Amino acid sequence: MMEPASTRLRVGVIGPAGFGGSYLCVELIDRGHHVVGLSRNPQKLGSHALYEPRPVDVDNASEAELAKAMSDVQVVVCEYGPHTAGHDGLRYMPFIESVRKIILAVKRAKVGYFVMVGGAGSLHVPGGDGICVADSKDFFLAYRRAIADSHAHVTYMEERLGPLGASLRAYRNARLALRSGGGDEDGKAAARTAVEAFEAKIKQDPAGGFIKAARASYMFFDGNTSFDWTYVSPSALYRPGKRTGHYEVTIDDLPLRGEPKGDNALDGRLMGVSAADLAIAIADEVESRRYKYQHWSATSDLSDDTPAPSYVTLDP
16 A cells, blocks of 8 residues: 655546545545545535535536536546436446546546546456456356355445345345255245346346446557556455455456356456455555556455445545
């Protein structure tokens, strides 16, 4: 972990009151940086002498309007997430268009450094012959199994997704019932049926539109030296959790543990990072620019499975 910077920065954060953005803003402010929150409702984060909420509708603002909102900051961190309603596939183009617009605004405003927080989908699977996570035949089943094994992660998904999170809880409970070895045969059969039905849906339609859009957004950056950037993809099991203060970085590849086993080469091998620890990693990068022009991920210790807040706010 880097020591706090002696030079205080003005940092624009797109999506300051969201999941990752709220943790990042608190981390930056705790280090003494001045944070400008850029979103439709940035005041949701709370108030602080070092926090300036600057309302802007990223989805509908023009490139010029976004550039004006960024005109006085030295670094911009994009924690943007789309708000388009409807089927997940409908979010592909809005997300790509908004990221394209944000990059053009960053260049127009002559922002010194741009930190893009994308998804794990653009990371490469080690040993996968260059295949990205979003295209992996093994990833999504391993991912669902891994998050179902975490009470903290399932709790987070319930808060975030509502009914979809409830189906994940039912899947977790069925898996636990099968592992326990107890219960009557009818109960075991019902649990087995529930697990098989849930996993069949994953195999049928593994990657949603937003995951593919986040993967595609990296193409705006790869090999582009017309502005200074870094692209961070959170590791697979990204969730609220304990702030350990320590993290490990990998470049381009999906962080994994151990050797492949079983039919699914990624089963039991996925790693994660807490929102608090990823905020540390991003804040370190804001200060150091160590990974300029690089695509990286970070992992931290998630052994504490206690549910944590999905969002944090500034102290009054």
